[in-house]
Amino acid sequence: MGRLGTTPSQTVGPYLTIGLPWEDGPLVVPEGTAGAVWIRGTVFDGEGAPVPDALIETWQADPEGRFDHPDDPRGRGGSGFRGFGRCPTDEHGEYRIFTLLPGILPSGHGGDQARHIDVSVFARGMLNRVVTRIYFEDQDNSGDAVLASVPAERRATLVAAKTEAGYRFDVRLQGEGETVFFAV
């Protein structure tokens, strides 16, 4: 049984907006969905300048904590919940995602995972995506093993701040307040 080598990652380059965005990409759920919130944020580089040629992708469970996916060992959720959001940054480095808060998930090792969203960040100047997680400041994050595995002084970079319209989650690629990025 031969193992095939993975195709290497390459940058999306400066013209990613030709191929990647969709008109409804930022809408994980249709506009007007009851209880849905906007998550907004800015992507910053190492000098604190906004990054206008980045793309944020999000992946999350539905509000019941289920995935409509064959590899969910609890059985495929069947809700049809897309779970996926995609938004390029604008000229101010800002993205926005409209979604429902994901449910609490079993960790598989006892205990629960707090409500979270997985995030991929792509940009010109990045040879591979970086991965982070969004947690929510008004939720109970105390029992979350992943958050607990992050150095305490950096945990706040993973927690979205509550705003009037939803949440704010900024991404700092480098430097002071650098967002925690994960190896998956």
Place this chain on the structure above:
Amino acid sequence: MATPTGLRLPRYRQDPEDTHAPMDFAGYRSTKLRHPKQPLVLLPQMLTEVTGPLLGPGRLGEHDNDLTRQHSGEPQGQRIIVTGRLLDGGGRPIRDSLVEIWQANAGGRYRHTGDRWPSPLDPNFDGLGRALTDGDGRYEFTTIKPGAYPWKNHDNAWRPAHIHFSVFGAAFTQRLVTQMYFPDDPLFGQDPIFNSIPDEKARQRMISRFDLERTEEQWALAFQFDIVVRGREQSVFEDEEDED
């Protein structure tokens, strides 16, 4: 209903370290302010990581996989057919999965307001394509061979001709954006993005193969490009089942 403990999840193998570029590759200047300096934190592969979006038919328009038919007229340049399979590292096809491409036109110009390279835009070419893989993981595009183009990374810098590819795989762990190159490009030697990949064999996996069998007489050249995303580990629970 399964108990919340002991979930049996697939696991995805890590890629060898030299498969992907270091994020701070000095030769590609734009990495300088855009690579994390703190060490990455290991994220165990849990439910969110072993699942991923299923982006299927609703994402496709009629001519999305034929970039030469998206306008009333035909684009300029050499018509090509690009085919390949989307596979995981165990050779398993990834079926019904969205493949997205974007590229420059035959003159090396992108239809993007940021592209100031004064090669003409082609009114009949957008450079955007989408396809779904079939039951064997196969995809196919008809397009135009993109041209090389200059950029300002270093003295007399030219990007080798390439097509950007985006694939999702079956799980968040398998998400991949890459670039497909063409055989024997004289520009490989001076391109830091291509050469950012440390492992020579891995680098070669980004170069498509000329495919004489798939050429169409009097019509189009053909290139073949398989895309491989991370494979699964043999999982603990499969071992257990073997013993049962």
